[in-house]
Every structure is written in C-alpha cells, then in structure tokens.
Amino acid sequence: MSNNRGVVYIGEGKVEVQDIAYPKMETPNGKPIDHGVILKVVSTNICGSDQHMVRGRTTAPTGMVLGHEITGEVIEKGKGVEFLSIGDIVSVPFNVACGRCRTCKEGHTGLCLHVNDDRAGGAYGYVDMGGWVGGQAHYVMVPYADFNLLKFPDRDQAMSQIRDLTMLSDILPTGFHGALKAGVGAGSTVYVAGAGPVGLAAAASARLLGAAVVMIGDFNKDRLEHARKMGFVPIDLSTHDRLGEMIAAVVGEPSVDSAIDAVGFEAIGHGGKEQPAVVLNQMMEVTREGGSIGIPGLYVTEDPGAAEKAAQTGSLSLRFGQGWAKGLSFHTGQTPVVQYNRQLMQAILHGRLNIAEIVNAQVISLEDAPKGYEQFDAGVASKFVLDPHGLLGAA
Template sequence: MKALVYNGPCDVRVQNMPDARIERHTDALVRITRTNICGSDLHMYEGRTDMKPGRILGHENVGEVIEVGRAVDGVKVGDMVSVPFNIGCGFCENCERGLCNYCLTTNPGLAGAAYGFADMGPYHGGQAELLRVPYADYNCLILPRDASEKQNDYVMLSDIFPTGFHATEMAQLCAGESVVIYGAGPVGLMAALSATVKGASLVMVVDTHKDRLALAEQIGAVAIDDSEGGGIERVMELTGGRGADCGCECVGYQCCNMRHEEVPNLTMNNLVHAVKFTGRIGCVGVFVPQDPNAKEKLQRRGQMAFDFGMFWFKGQKLGTGQCPVKAYNRYLSRLIEQEKVKPSWIVSHELPLEQAPEAYRNFDERKEGWTKITLKPNG
C-alpha cells in the first residue's frame, strides 16, 4: 500500500509499505478515504519528539470497512466509519470510566495509545491506503448514510472537533458565558464552533494569523489580532474589565510571540491574566514531558515558567490532557448529520496522498491560506 512515512526531521515521503491487515479477531481493516494533517503531526515532523523513522503518520481518519475479524459483531463490511485517534480496549478501568484517551492496555507501560504518534504505542497511522483498527467494535463510529457526501465534515470527528469541544468542557463553559480562546488553528476554530453551539454569549479568538482569524469571524467569533500585543487588554475591554468567564488553550508548547520566537509559557500565562477571578481554563494544546531539541533548559525538560502565583491568587481552575474522543464523537456526528454544524468550513486544501510531503512543508511554514489539509489516499 502507499503510505506517508516519517524518515527523520522534515523528511516525510510517500512509500510502498506492507499492506495493513487483520492481526487479531477483534480488528477491522479500513480503506482510508479521508485523512487529515494535524498540528500535532508537525511536532513529530520537526523532530521535536522521539518519533522513530519508518512509522506511518496520521491519526485523523475516516474510511470504509473492507474486512473484519471473526470476533467483530457490530461493525460490518461496507460501513463508513470515523476512527478516533485514541485507541482504547473498552474493558480496562479507564475505558470503563469513559477515558479512552488513557487506556491502560493498548500501550503497555504507559496510559493512552494513538495511530502514528510518538510515545503512544506501535500503531501505524492512517495517512495511507489502509488502516488496521484494533478493538473495532469499541473504536469505530459507524457514520450515517450521508457520510460519503460529507467526508470532509465527518473526518473532523476523529480528533479536532471533539478536541475543541473538550477544551470548552474542561473550561466548564455554560450558556450565556464569555470565553477567550488562544489559537485560531484548526483546534481553536473547533473550540470556537463548540462554544457557539453551547450558547456562549461572547466568543473571543486570539491569534497572530489574519487568515485564521478571518475564519473565526465567519462563525460569529470576535477575532483579536495579537501580532502587536494588546490581546489581553482587548479581552478586558470586551468584558468590562472582568476578564472572560473561561478560556481555552489551543496552541501548545510551540507557541510563538510576535517576533516568531518560541515561548512555551506564553498562552498559558496570557490566559491566567485574560480569565476572570475564579474562572476556568481548558488546555488541549500539546505539552510534552521532554523536548530534547528545544533551545532553553526548561523546555528541554518539558517544563515552563507558569505564572502559578497569579493563577492561585485568582482562584482559577485548570483542566488538561488529550481528548477522550468517544465521549463526544457520536453526539457531534448528529450535529453534522442534521446540518447544525459544518466543521469542513476550515478545510483549505484537499490533496491526493502523493502531495502530502509538500503539504507538510507548507503547513509547517504556516503559509497563509494553509489552514487545514485533508488527504485522499484512495482518490
């Protein structure tokens, strides 16, 4: 099969790889029809993780089931399915609690497994023609009949739409409240969409990329351009000096200041100041235990200078971690089916798999207009 393979920092190539196949009776084999490039993929692409060469990338996948193991009951050949980036077993303590993001059996020695991701098990990703899905009855979300016509919407269910929603859940956003979202990348835009669906009275999105901020404005969010600073002041102005009721961090440890220098603590500390006393913050941007190629000593150890004193003084709450996709994807799927939301509004490029290396370069350089890329491995 053709697949996008990581060969080292900034070196990904479409290569012929052994076909994915059924390995256990609980597996399904999926022919991938859409797979996205995620901002999280860029951490690995840049060599900022311990991703091993020879791995197939891709954890945002949708496709058609073409084979199932003998123990698979609910998923059938011909089903169109969304595959959560989390790989859960369904029977461990955490999966039973709905925390498929921290499954205790699929990545022995750690908690949590994913497709094509550093430190999250040996599983190949779905930027390929075929994908093996373990524990298929648990991990596959069977999509409605309109899935073929709305693939660019339903592929968002595998990660970024639930992750954006999760940010608002951890921030405990309620109808009528205000929220400030740092980051207008795909996850930040999905957090803004989720906040709108949940009835937020004011959705503010802070970023330095004007093309992304323009997408936030299309769904009624207030775009705050922080390219010259002043973002916190603008939030205070819009909230009468109180600060937002809650906030979402949707950037992660490679966030940059206005001079395009990496400042890992920038968005977290800005949120502490932009969110009101007793407010809540949900952090879904990726932060890692170690970053060996970082410039600063704290960064290399996965640490940062967090403004904990002000955080404590303001009595704020913080939720962190990867999204348990299965907690949300079925319900978000119904919003797409009933045309209440159309998350594909952020898609800037639909490309064949062969153009994935070029797409990675452009996305990594944050070229204007390259907001969200979906690949079509099977035409």
C-alpha cells in the same frame, strides 16, 4: 492482497509517500488479534500534532507511518467483531482504547492501560503512543473495533457530508472537549488562544454550547481574517502586548469566563521567540476568578528542540501561584473522543455544525501530502484532508 502506500516521517522537516506493508490483524508486538478491522481509508487529515513530530520536536523515530485522523470503510473484520459489517463507513477516534480497562470504563479512553507498554494512552502513527501504524495511507488496521469505531447511519448521507465528518476523529471532539472543560455555557465570554484548526474547532464548539462571544487570538493575520469571516472576534496579538486590554475592548472588562489553549508547547511570544508557557500564563491572567481553562493544545514530556533547557524535559515556567490565587480550574490531556463523537456527528448530519467550512478544509491527494505538510507548517489558514482513493472528489 492490495498494495498500500503511506506518509512516512524520514527526518526533521521531511515526509515521503512510500510503499508500506498491508495491515495485519495483529498488535505492534506481532500478537494476533480477532477484535480488529482493516479499513480502506476514505479520508485522513494532517494534524498540527503531526507537525510537532515532523519539525523534529519529539523523539519520533524515522520510518514511522503518520496519521491519527482517520475515516474509513470496513473491508475485512476479525471473527471477534460483532457489531460492524463489511462496507460500513466509520470514524476512527485517534485514541486507541481497549474499552475494558479501568480508565476506559471510566470514560478516559485517552488513558487506556492496555494499548501501550510504556505509558497510559495510545494513538495511531504517533510517537510514544504504542507503535500503532498510522492512517495517512490507503489501508489501516483498527483494533477493538466494536468499541472504538463510530458507524455512520447512512452511507450515502455520510459520503455527501464527508468533509465535515472527517473532523470527528480528532480536532472537532478535541475542540469541544476544550470548550466543555473550560466551562463554556449559555452567555459565556470565551477566549481561544490559537486560530489554527483546533482553535477554530474549539471556537465553533463554544458557539454550539451557547457562548455569547468567542474571541480568537493569534499572530497569523490570514488565520485571523478567516476566523473573522466565520463569525468569531479576532484578537491580533501582534498589535498589543496586553491581552486583558484587548479583551476589555470587546467585552468591557479584561477577563473572560472561559479560556482555551489551542496552541500547546510550541507557543510563540512577542518578538517571535518561543515561550512555551506564555499561553498558559496568559490564560491565568485573563480568566476570571473561579473560572476554568481547557487545554487541548499539546504538551510533551520531551522536547529535544526546545530553546529553554527546562522545556526540553517538559518543565515550564508557569505563574501557577496566580492560578491558585484565582481559584482556577485546569483540564489537560488527550481528548476521550468516544465521549463526544456521536453527539457531534448528529450536529453535523442535522446542519448544526459546518465544521469543514469553519476550519477551511482543503482536499488533496495522498501523494500530495508532503506539499500539504509544507504549506500547513508555513501557517496557511487551511486544514488539509488527504483523499487516498479519490472518494472525496467523487462525493
């Protein structure tokens, strides 16, 4: 049996790379399964959602192995796995989904009814998402493998483009979902809140969908400069408190066709204070009448570290009447990755989407993960990709 190491949450602001158990073909409750595979992890990314837990902003327990953005090689498979072979390189949707329940059959794989005893929806290495072991590790087990995993058609081609393909597990489909649900199409004017990796992925997706102009708002000047280099219009929120006027300076009117919230519940307002509803209220303000808002940014049911008492239980001070009066459409929730990852894979493989460059992917070793978390939390304009076996360096 091979040794295994993984990134473990050990307390507020702290992660360590530790020896962890080699994965077994069983559920978190210890029930044996025959529909899973064990993967040798090729790449696994640090996500902003991981940072929420590491900052102590959720009820995540210490000892949790983190990581829900996983790409790997099949090295073992259960007897019930029919369509995957040993040696296949696959992308793992961050949603753990059975493919058999009502919501999965309807395409809502982020709301699977069978993989989490506490609520709808499961994910690897994430609080309240079913207890599935995370993939910031050398090895990980994936259940319902035939349904969940996306096999890359050619191993050599996949490894040559692995820095792009590693984004298929979460942030690229999440950004695409946000753009699609915001109604982005040919000639759209688009505003994206947040110039982090998901915001950049949403902006790239909006461009892929035919947007005429994509603006990205943030306070982080390094991230805004990177967004500018990638061809997006930066909106420096530190210079002005009237977003509509800044948008009007770009498109000639103080509104957009589509808005995307890629920030979530830890949003910062002017003055540097947390305002968990500030982005959503801004979205309603600047989205045109009858327009749509996509909300891929994470919102939680419990936020013990929130400055506002109401926000500690997920309650936000929304100007919902404004959204109602304007007839706006909102779309929230986990992205159903399997709806999009195959098409986005093709866009990558055929040169339509240089997503690794757009999110400024930086490859580091698994053992350097704590440094990656620290730098990402400080706001660097990068997406950290962990390379547990040195395979990305070789590629």
